[in-house]
Amino acid sequence: MLETSARLLRLLSLLQSRRDWTGAELAGRLRVGLRTVRRDVERLRELGYPVDATPGVAGGYRLGVGAALPPLLLDDEEAVAVAISLRTAATGSVAGLGEDALRALAKMQQLLPSRLRHRVGAFQDATVALTGAAAPEVNADLLTAVAAACRDHRRLRLRYRGRDGVSEREVEPHRLVHTPRRWYLLAWDVGKDGWRTFRVDRVEGPLGLPGARFTPRPLPEQDAAAYVSRSITSAPYRYQARVLFHAPLEAVAPRTSPGAGRLEALDERTCLFLAGSNSLDELAVHVAVKGFDFEVLDPPELVPHLREIAARMERAAGHTERHAR
Known part of the structure; x- marks a missing residue:
């Protein structure tokens, strides 16, 4: 038996x-x-x-799918991974998920064998959340409804708070893409007749019932994440920068976040950095502090700002040396 x-x-x-x-x-x-x-x-x-x-x-x-959630059977590594993920989710940007994650973690910790409980406890004791500017929260039910519409290829009608106020948008949702701080929806905007990227925290819920089914359209490029990265780092801004770094992409990438700009490898020794900003000073500082030699390809107005920042740094270094003597 x-x-x-x-x-x-x-x-x-x-x-x-x-x-x-x-x-x-x-x-x-x-x-x-x-x-x-x-x-x-x-x-x-x-x-x-x-x-x-x-x-x-x-x-x-x-x-199959039943009326109730059956018990999940996890091996040691899976159990530790789930417990750590729940702990991390408790400090995430999805509204209401933190409390749910903590409740689930409390239930799981009661069932963990002591050897696994010690591993999870060591992780919790050794980590501290570094809080900064609060990330905009996203309603968990809204996020789930959008994800279901992406999966089922159902149109959605959104009330979206854009730069020009709240507008009604009918969309064909394609993918949810997220950075450590924000969630984005990549969708075909029926009214605008084109692809658009929407910040999910700016969608006013609750959503209505899903609309008619649609046949998914081919993306302008294969990688949805790359498309959204370009959309959020360049398109909304006044200035569009193209900077040539004299360093391989593998060296520059660890110093660039997906939300700050996009990198493209040109060859084994150089890469192209594309980013947008409403401030040329911000662009100048952003590329200067990466620690690699570079050339500005666009916009030409960025060069005088780099000269001014370089001169300011030189003056600051001179003052510091005189005071140190």
């Missing part, structure tokens, strides 16, 4: 780890015959687990 129970738990764990399994694959993992797999699947169904089966040579098994 113990062997059968242990095998059922192992079978449930396998079904939860991957969407589709053939009978032969399950039999191989469990080291039993196909008939035993079929009997064990029936036992899981009797216990309330919805296991779907597809007949035939290419058929298999899949854990």
Whole structure:
């Protein structure tokens, strides 16, 4: 009986780890015959687990959607990863998620074996959240509804707070993209007849019912994250900078965040940095402090600002040397 129970738990764990399994694959993992797999699947169904089966040579098994959430079976590494992720989510930018994450973490810690509890506790004791300017919060229900519309290819009608006030926008949602501080929706704007990037914290909820289904349009480029990065770092700003760094992309990338600018490798020794800003002084400082030699390709107005900042730094260094003598 113990062997059968242990095998059922192992079978449930396998079904939860991957969407589709053939009978032969399950039999191989469990080291039993196909008939035993079929009997064990029936036992899981009797216990309330919805296991779907597809007949035939290419058929298999899949854990379906039930009325209640079944217990999740996690190995040691998965359990630690989930616990640490819940702790991190408690300090995130999704409104209301922090409390839910802490409740889930409290339940999980009660069930963790002592060896795993010590590992998670060591992480918590050794880390402190560095708080800065508060990131705009996003309503969790709103975020979930937008994600579902992306998945199901359903149109959405948004009330969006843009630079010109609140407007009604009908969109075909494509992807949610996030930085450490903000969530963005990449969508086809039906009224504007083009791709647009929306800050999700500026969408006024609650959303209405999802609209009609749509056929997804091809993106202007394959990488949705790269498209959103270009959109949020250049398009909204008065000045568009193109800077050539005399350093490989691998060296410059660790000093550039996706929300600050976009990097493109030109060859093994140089890369192109593209960014936008409403202030030429901000652009000048941003590229100067990266620590690499560079050339300004655009805009030409940036060069005088670099000269002025360089002269100011030279004067400051001179004053410091005189006071140090």
